[in-house]
Amino acid sequence: MKRTIIFLSVIFLTGFFPSSGFSVTSPEESAEKEEEEAIREKRHFKSKGLSERFLEIPKYILEVPWYPLKHALNFSERHDLVNRAIDVFYFDEERTFGWFPRFSSSNAEVKGVGGSIFHHNLFDREQQANLSFTYGEGNQVVTEAAYTIPVFGGNPYFFKSSLRFMRDDEGEFFARPDPADPLGKPILGMDTNKDDFKNYFIRRFGGRVTAGRQMAPTLNLSTHIRGFTARTNSTLGPFPPPPPGSEGLDEEIDMLGGGMGLEWDRRDDSLRPFKGSFIEAEVEGLVSPGSNDAGNRFGYVQYSLNGQHYIPVYRPHRTLVFLHTLRRVDPMGSRGIPFYELPVLDYEHLLRSYDLNRFQNRGVMTFNLEYRYPIWATWDAFIFGDAGQAFEKYSTLTLPAFRYSAGGGVRFMSKDSLLFVFQVATGREGIRTIFSLGQVF
């Protein structure tokens, strides 16, 4: 039956179907058809013969699936379905106030579905408000709210605030107990392997308020306060819990503190930089105020330095990107650092072939070299090499302890925004395909 339908469709589409032979026609129609045939007969020029048309029949096979698609596209264009569909997500004509569903892939920190409500031009002053919610596998829940007042209309001050609630039954941590340590203090970072994967429960609620000033078109200075309350528990899941000596495990901890930040942006274009540098530095201190069981046992200073350097190779858009980062936490005196606050090195943190939260320790350092080149009007391809190391002390940084990733990908951009990045990375622990809606640099 299927074959018959396909055969008849092909015959119909190729124009071989002698319609008059299969349909009832009135004498007037027959006369009209005869007249048309007579005209065709009289014409000086006619197209190719039957044998050539016969040879091209197979090409019409593709017309069969195309036919309904074509009608769907035409219907869509006629009735402006794309704009109707886009407007489902917006509440206003200007498309500044709306909502979006969220779908997170298996590569994301939160794997699940959700939605967000946003306004990107409050009071016509480009102020932004966002509220989002995601529910994912492992009973994960993430809710975020943010409000931003950007530099606008000659006012050099900016303000950002955010709140985040997160709950996860299957938090990832790579560690194993140190047999030499009587307290079961974990071995972390580069001394772990893939089998040291551990799960734990975490519930965390935190917020951050940042206020800053644009000192110059390329320089921003800011100060912030940050705080959170977090609860972790060992879980009995398919994977073992973190070593009992992991600081902050099975406890509820409140932390509060503040810090300062600096951004120096000398890139020629923030979307598709060709030359220039971007430096970002931040330092903050947090302590547990002693309002719960954890008392004031926790306190640390955290600092980070991120540098991006774009070295022009050939105009347009052939650029060598050199990126270096350092993130470090140091305890305040004899106070502790919750294990989930340790800096991370993984595919989301510039070591692109490694699992989420793969390496954690008191400090992480990465070096990345990426060569970008254009392949289409607004698309760039790139090849890269990553090197990174998680370390406890600067003195433990050694060359053999670095881990490496290499690979390539494509950055899909529109004229004014980065749409998504597709990349494939390979390293000691396997190959990873990453599809993300943004990139850290």
Next chain:
Amino acid sequence: MKKWLAVFLLGWVILSPYPSFGVVTQDNDDFDIPEPAFREEGEYIWSDGAYLMSIYQVRKLFDFNWVLRKTHILSKEGAENINEWDEAPNSTWFTNRHGKKHMNREALAQGPGLGPPSDGPWTVLKGKALGINPGFVLKDSKGQILFIKFDPPENPGMGTNADIIASRFLHAAGYNVPAYYMVPIDPDLLKLSPEATIPGKYKVKRKMTRKDLEEILAKAPRDTQGRIFGNASVGLEGIPKGPFNFMGIRKDDPNDTVVHENRRELRSLRVIMAWLNNHDSRQGNSMDMYVEENGKRFLKHYLMDFSGSLGSANDIPKEKQQGHEYFFDPGIVSLSLGSIGAWIKPWEVKDPNLYPEIGLIDWETFEPEEWRGSYPNPAFEKMTVRDAFWGSKIVTAFTDQDIRTIVNEGYFPTPGAKEYLIQTLIQRRDKIGKIWFDIEKINPLDNFTFESDSQGGLTLFFDDIAIERGDADPQMTRYRYRIGSGLFNEISQKKIPLSLPDNPIEIQIQTSRSSGKRWGKPLFLLLESNKRIVELKEIRR
């Protein structure tokens, strides 16, 4: 004495051999036909673009004709509406004008129209969408329908110039096109028809208001005197029946018996559109009109909307890759990806657009053979060297002065802009001539004529188009010919002495641009004579 001389001359004329031109120069595709339905399908750009960039490309692999041709088992498919002299006759699609007989300056400047529209008051009948390229349809005081659209405020004159200039070149070339004019618009002289409609949100038609009109006019550019000006195209004669496709035939038109991708004038249009840099040659920018001429009703085929020509991409200046890459070009993307950036596409390093009224067009990066529109055009894809040669003859028929005459019809407030465009078109034209008159591709001899002498001998004269158009050096040029399988005779003049043939003969001619060191592609002429009548039966390139 005089009487005898007259008798002698008359006898000499009667008894001398003379050439016959029994080839089709006018196609008979204007038979009276019943009124066809409006073809809506061609108006949709998404399905057209998606089909031609994907399905159409893949389906070639399933076409055994295409496979056999690609593997050189079958020869390339030639155009199908050509006469024995390898020319497309005049038809409802095309009337060879400037390529056949040089048009004077007035005719070139005038283009297809009869003159600018009458002054206001004008009645607005319909609005266009308020977004990109806003505009409206109106009726002037003489009852003429005008389609008005406006240039982007940042580029006053850009789209208007593209329409005005490209339409005049295409008309002179021979295509059916509407007339375009730049018109000043006085808002006070615009009257809104009570029945006027405008596509509103989601393209849903609604009543047009004065506010809509004011919004459209608010975005309109102004000329150097501060007047609002628009780009007016004059409504075509007849009843619109929808765009024609660049492939297949229109089944409800019995006159349409040649698949469009095999029509010479549509294949060769690629050369002309490449010259004019019109990246938007798609079916949506064409129209079949049901017209009545000489008591017969038939479809006449028009090209329209040329605001994607020259440096304009309709509502914005052209981007660097336009004219070089399809909207999405898997071949170019793959090459770029594989070369790891080592392949620098010449157009990537183009100079920026200097003139707002022109947009981005150059000649330095123009490659006539590689030129591409926004997406594949089946007729353009099937263009052969013979088609290209035919198109190039038309393009190169425009002299420097002809180009200047037509470009003068545009609007160029920026000093140097007009001259830049003129020089760019001249250089692009010359590149076309150099490429498509190359003897390695085709023998560019044309305009074959005979002269007889009193001894019953014949001389075959011809033109070397490449020399005529300044694309080859006459000092270095030689020709050689042979009759049948005889020996080659080398000549430096463009004439071949012949004796009146008793049987059909084939003359093979080759051209050299290196004083006879290397010879190019041959050209074959088939001559027949019937007593005194010499007939050039066929030109085979």
